[in-house]
Amino acid sequence: MLKNDTLLRSIIGFGEYARKKGLRVSTAEVSDAVAGLAALGPMSLTGLREALQLCMVKSVGDFEKFNEAFDEYFLGLRPDVVATVAVMSLEGQGRRAGGRRKEPPPGRTEQKAVEEDGASNKSFEAVGTPVGAVPAWASALASGKGGSIPESLKLYLAGQVFSAASELVRDPLSDADRRDIVVAVSRLAVEKLLCESDLPAVEDALRGFIKLASAVEKARCKYKTRKNSWSDFSALGRTPFNGLATELVGIPPDLLDARLERLDRARLALLTEEISRAAAALKPLIGGLPGPANRRRVLDYRKTLRASLATFGEPFRLCRSARRRRLRRLVTVCDVSGSVKEVTGLFLAFMYGLHQAFGGRVRHFVFVSEVDEVTGYFSLPTYGECFDRVVSAAAVDYRGYSNYGKMLKSLWGRYRDAFDHETVVLFLGDARTNRYDPEVGILEEISAVVKRTFFLNPEDPREWYTGDSAVAVYRAAAEFVDISRFRKLLEFISRLPGVVVAC
Incomplete structure (x- = not known):
């Protein structure tokens, strides 16, 4: 089973979304994809695309439908999924490098990996426009005319959602970064580089970026929770901060x-x-405390008895619960x-x-x-x-x-x-x-x-x-x-x- 429940649900959801896009994907193929990803472990968005292609694409004509569905689902519609993939990708690189995050080789960046997939041609901005139609205010904000802003926001304004999520994993959005963004936008307005008609688009873009940053932070907390055993926190000397x-x-x-x-x-x-x-x-x-799903559950007699009413008093299904x-x-x-x-x-x-x-x-x-x-x-x-x-x-x-x-x-x-x-x-x-x-x-x-x-x-x-x-x-x-x-x-x-x- 996959170590991250969000990614597991996303693969199942992607199978349903691919069917709506006209791709013939059976339940068995989705199950094969889940089993394959569980065996491969953390991977980049490029690796995820290739793994799913092996399980879900049956003919040459299906490649176009698959790529379109993949780009829309993972890059345009689900910031929580993009965040999860980015976190697991960088954590996987760090694990293979002996606990240290390996720097990408010269000439190869996260942006280039996305371009190799053809995803850059399908990426979308938060306002829903293609990457090629970057508004003037976005260019001015990314170029630093209003002041310094986080690198992740620059990538997001350029439509590189996965690269922005990867950057947020390396450098999470802080309170100081939020203030810098507010100051930069205010300066653009003072210098007449931001018109009143641009305000709805600016608001939508910044809201989408903040949503992506929140999704990345939640994904980081969930992934670290899976890696560290919370059941040992009550015992002193066995916490993840020992070293x-x-x-x-x-x-x-x-x-x-x-x-x-x-x-x-x-x-x-x-x-x-x-x-x-x-x-x-x-x-x-x-920051992201684990809920009941992340703890050892015990038998809940009340819920079990209530559920047995549907089977004429026979407790065919045992219900378990844990305190949050x-x-x-x-x-x-x-x-x-x-x-x-x-x-x-x-x-x-x-x-x-x-x-x-x-x-x-x-x-x-x-x-x-x-x-x-x-x-x-x-x-x-x-x-x-x-x-x-x-x-x-x-x-x-x-x-x-x-x-x-x-x-x-x-x-x-x-x-x-x-x-x-x-x-x-x-x-x-x-x-x-x-x-x-x-x-x-x-x-x-x-x-x-x-x-x-x-x-x-x-x-x-x-x-x-x-x-x-x-x-x-x-x-x-x-x-x-x-x-x-x-x-x-x-x-x-x-x-x-x-x-x-x-x-």
Whole structure:
């Protein structure tokens, strides 16, 4: 059976569509095509065309009908199918290259592969016009007259739907890309390169592109879900992110195991960039959560008995079901006082990456003694802008001394709505109270309400119980995690999918 249900349904649907186009395709031939594709594994659109031709074309006269039906079905009518084929194609290339995506040989690109199939002559734009009739506004937008736009949009405007989908697999559409598109279209309108009569066509084209980008993102999530066993997420140490530390290029092993508070600025800047990327890389794992079809099903007695009424009480068909997974909310509370100033940038970069992965299901707070919500700043296009706004606009006194007790009082009193039974809380700090009252009772109240409470401490564990540290009293209410070394922080990121995904 094919590993991707969308592609399986698409092959069956293509058989029905080919019959409507006058091609004689039997159920047995569709079954042979499904079995053949399951044996061949991931392939490009070119390979898919050739495989289906072997199963469905019976005479020379059928080639034209087949190619017409294939182009219309896979390139013009079904963006979800194009996205699935693009994802499986590039994932298959990466697998054959030993886990790394192989670059195409010189002179051969995805565009050339589509042209070899003759698909470029049959491609359609989102507005339904042939490729040869590219409007003036589309040419101006693709040429960069309004500003830079993603390469995938340029390919889409040229009618190369599969190439655009392949590019979206390599470089997914981000919030910054969406803003660039809006700015580029606005500039074209200001410079009179975009007429009022062009607006419906522009709207249709951009809506079609966004639909294709969404289909690609869903296909990537589904395909990665099939590759990674979600049933193991509840067991720590067996998540798909286990090898994340070794996959980060450009970071020597000695830097991974070095004490964070002893690193110089240059090395901390490198780790800051990598931790933001590593946290944001959770998005494909939690962005498209697997539904019941992707989990082990158990016998559903109620549904089985109800279905048996159609067979006079005999349970000829056993019904099975599974609970749907859901994503818990996340709250981060970061200490930005002087005692952790060496790792403050690393903490904020970690929070920025989490925000990219979780979207609207995360809230961020910073504190010294007073606490302030800074969630809105983490939606800015770059981490640099986010860091500048947090440092300059957050209502906290950066010159003061950390007071965890006062922070907990303010957090629980002003932002109690942020905590419920589906919330995971991350405190980032050294838990040094400067001998103020730690208010451990409030932390216990928060822990009793939320699902999990973690305290990520950048200090060496040998120093946790010295001086004014409140680790000893807080430990009863929160789970302390040692992140004094970069590898430890990466290991915690690998645990997050098993914590935030509710079974």
